[in-house]
Amino acid sequence: MKHPYAHYRPLFPVLASKIHLASCSQGAISKTVSESIEAYMNSLLTAGGNWNQAKKVVEQAKYSFAKLIGAEPNEIAVLCSVSDIFSAIASSLSFEKGKNIIVTTDMDFPTAGHVWLAQEKFGAKVRFIPSQQGVIPLEYYERYVTSDTLVTSISHVCYYNGFKQDLKAIADIVHRKGSLLFVDAYQSAGQVPIDVKKMDIDILAAGTRKYLLGIPGISFLYIKAELAEKWKPRVTGWFGQEDHSKFNVHQIIPAAGTRRFETGTPSFISAYAAAAAIRLLLEIGVENISSYLNLLTQFALDYGQEKGLHTVTPLSAHKRGGITAFYVKNAGQIESILKERNIIVSARNDVIRIAPHFYNTQDDIRQAIDELTTVLTANK
Template sequence: MPDRVNDTAAAYCRIWAERGVRAWEEEWWLLARDIGDRIGRLINAAPDTVTMQPNVTSAQAVILSCFDFTPPRDKVVMVDMEFPSMLYLYRRWLEGRGRVEVVTSDDGITVPLDKLLSAIDETTLLVPVSHVFFRSATILDAKAVIERAHEVGAMVVLDIFQSIGTVPVDVAALETDFAVGGCLKWLCGGPGACFMYVRPDLNRQLQPRLTGWLAHENPFAFERETLRFTTGAYRFLNGTPVIPAYYTCQPGLEIISEIGVPAIRERSVTMTSYLIAEAQKRGWSVFTPTDPAQRGGTVSLQLPEAATVCERLLAQDFLVDYRPEAGVRVSPHFYNTDNELSDLIAAIDDILADMN
C-alpha cells in the first residue's frame, strides 16, 4: 500500500463529512470517468473508453450482456488456465443459449498457440483470454489471437489484470475489442477499482443488458419506461460507483505513471530472472517460463509441501501466496530490493531444511 493512500482515504472521509450529498455534484459524479482515463493513459486507450467496475467478473458480465449468441455465431473460446471466475461466468451465462469451447494446456504453464488459434472459427463470437496467466505468469501472444479472431469476425476480451503495471500493454496497437483488469495487483491499488476498456467504435454501439441508472444519458430524470444510453464510458456503468476505491487507487496509479511501465518491466525481468536462477541451482521446479519474453512479473515455485512453505513464509512477513498446481507465487515489484529477494531464497532454504 502506498503511503499516499492514507492521505487520499482521509480526503474521501473529509469530503463525505463536510460536503455530504453535495460531494456527488462537486467531485464524485465524474470520478469514475477521471480514474478510467488515468488507467487509459497507461494502456494507450482513447479518452472516455475505460469504464470503472467493482470487479473483473462484473466487467466481463457487462460485456457478455451486450450479445445474443444467436446461431451460427454462438461460441466462446477460452483456455483452461483462466482464473476460475471467468470459466464459471461464461459457462453459466451460455447454458441454453450458446457454447463454450475450452482449449486445454498440455503442461499447465502455457497453451499451444496453434491449438488456440484453430479453435477460433466462423462460429466464434467472443474469445476471453488472459494476457498473462495467473498461475504460471506466461505471456500470451495476444496480437496473434486478436488477429485470428478478427479474421473470422470474432471479438477478443483481453484480461490484463496480471500484466498492467508490469508488462507494457497498448490496446490500440493490439487492436483488442475489450480489455478488463484491476488496480489490486501491479497498480498498487485496493479492491473495488477494476475497469473495462471498450474499443471506440463499439463504445458507441453496444447496449448492455446488465445496466442501470448511471448508463442513462440523463440519469437524474429518473425515467421509468425508456433507457436512453449515454455515450462514452458511462454507457457501461450500472449502479452507484465504489467511490472509496477510487480514492485509494489514485496513489498507485500516480506512482506507476511516474516510474513508467518500461522501467518497471526492466527491473521486473531482472528480479524474476534472479529468482529462477536461484531456484534452478537448488533443483526446485519452476512453474513459469524461463524466457523473459514469455514471462510476466511472477515466478511460481513448485516446492515440496508448497502450501505449508507459503504459510511459514507469510509468518515471516514474506508476502507470497500459494496456488494449487502452481505452488508458491513470488511477485516482486519495482520497490523490492535485491536483499529482500536473497532473504526470501534463504528463508525457503531454511524452511525446507527444517521440514526434512
C-alpha cells in the same frame, strides 16, 4: 544490482518490516494511496458529503487508466470487479446459431470459465484451449478459433505461473476468424506495457488491487468505441444512462461509449485509491517497470533453480510476466509460515508465487527464496 527506484521505497510502509512479494494478489499500499483514502474520509467527516468531488475523482481514475493502456477516456467504464465485467459482457451477447462459440483457455482465472459456462443455457458453446507444459502454443488459436467463434477470452498474464501471451499475434488470428478478442489484464496492467490500439484488443478488463497498487472495489472496462456503441447492456443502472441526473424511470437511453456498461454508484473510496496509485505508475512508466521486473524475474528463476526449487514459470523471457511460480506441496501452509516470518508471498493450488514490483530489490527475492527453501527442508 543497483535499485533504480530505491527512493520510492519509503512510500511503502510495509517494506520497513516485511518483504512484500505478492503483487499478483495484493500490491503494497503506498502513503500516497493511504493519503487519498484519508482525504475521501475527511471530506465526509467534515463536509458531510462529497458527491461532486468524488465523481471528479472517478473521472480522473478513468482518464489515468485510459492513458495507461493507450485508450480514450470515453472507452473506459468503471465497475466493481473483473468478475462483474465478465458478467456484463457475457449478458450483452446474443448467441445465435453459427456464431455462438466462446473460446477460452484452461489457464484462465476460474471466473472466466464460470461466467462463460453459465451462458450455455442461453445458447453459448464453450471451448477450452488446453495448455501444454504451462503455456498455450500460439498455433492452438489457429486450431480452436473458428468462423463460428463469437468471442475469444484470454488472460494476458496467467495468474498461476506468469505465462504471458502475445496479444497482437493472437488478435491477428482471431480477427481473421471473425472473433472478438476479450483480454483479462488483471495480472498484467501496471507491470507489462499495454497499448490496446497497437495490440488491436476489442475488450479488456483490469482490477486495481494487484499491480495497479490500489484496493478492491473498482475495476476498469475498455471496449473499442465503435464496438461499444453497438451494444445495449442488459446489466445496467442509472450511471450507465445518457443523463443519470434526469431520474427517468420509464426510459433507457444508454450513455455514449463504454460508460453505458456502468451500473450504480461506484466505490468512491476505491476510485480515490486508484487515481493516486495509477498516477504513481504513470510517473515511473510501465515500460521502465517492466524492464526492471524482467531482471528481477530472471534472478528469481536462476536463484530458485540454484537452490533446488522446481519452477513452473516459462524460462523464456518473452513468455513470462513478473510472476515466478515454484512448485510447493501444501503451498497454502507454506505461505502462512512465511508470513509469520515477515515474508509475504502468494499461494495458488500447488505453487508459491513470487511477484515483485518496482519497489522490490534483488535482496528481497534472495531472502524470500532462502527462507522458502529453509521452510521446505524443515517440512519434508
